[in-house]
Amino acid sequence: MKLYPYLNFDGTAEEAMRFYQSVLGGEFEGPIGYFGEIPRMEIPESEKQRVMHSSLRINNQVKIMASDTSPSMGHHWVKGNHNYISIDAPSKEEGERYFHQLSQGGKVEMEYQKTFWGAYFASFEDRFGISWMVNYDLKSGEE
Structure with missing residues (x-):
């Protein structure tokens, strides 16, 4: 079994992931996906450039995955202190x-x-x- 952190952001996922890559290295696994790319789904303009999924492979054992929340889909970002x-x-x-x-x-x-x-x-x-x-x-x- 492998466990990877999956992080949620409120519109800053791409910036955060690119920053983590600049410090920790690694390569993105595939392109960063955006909510606006979902076929046949009505997405508000304000959410189309939010990240639906990204995965940064640091090495063979470590990767960080992330996405932005989508308020129109009922997802709301709440800062926590447990992770x-x-x-x-x-x-x-x-x-x-x-x-x-x-x-x-x-x-x-x-x-x-x-x-x-x-x-x-x-x-x-x-x-x-x-x-x-x-x-x-x-x-x-x-x-």
């Missing part, structure tokens, strides 16, 4: 880079710092309202 995406960084420096870039314009809960459990860790909300954790477990002899 995080957790990144297990490959190095202390890479973890710091992820933190600084992803948290830019967002709200930091905990700065990227050495913790009592032998890791560097940060938690924050990005500028799109998505919560993240970045963790790097120190190797023997590392500070």
Whole structure:
């Protein structure tokens, strides 16, 4: 079984996904689909450019999927605090880079710092309202 985060946005899905790609790398799996492309469906002009589905493959184990809500279909975006995406960084420096870039314009809960459990860790909300954790477990002899 593979589990992937699926994120919903209120009209900023494409911007968010392109931003995540600029920081984390990866490739989109197929084109980004828009609500306005749904055949034989009446969509308000204001929703035609909202993302119906996008999938960003970071590597063989990780991908992030996302869409915008469609108010005309009864979908309303509500910001929640119960979902995080957790990144297990490959190095202390890479973890710091992820933190600084992803948290830019967002709200930091905990700065990227050495913790009592032998890791560097940060938690924050990005500028799109998505919560993240970045963790790097120190190797023997590392500070």
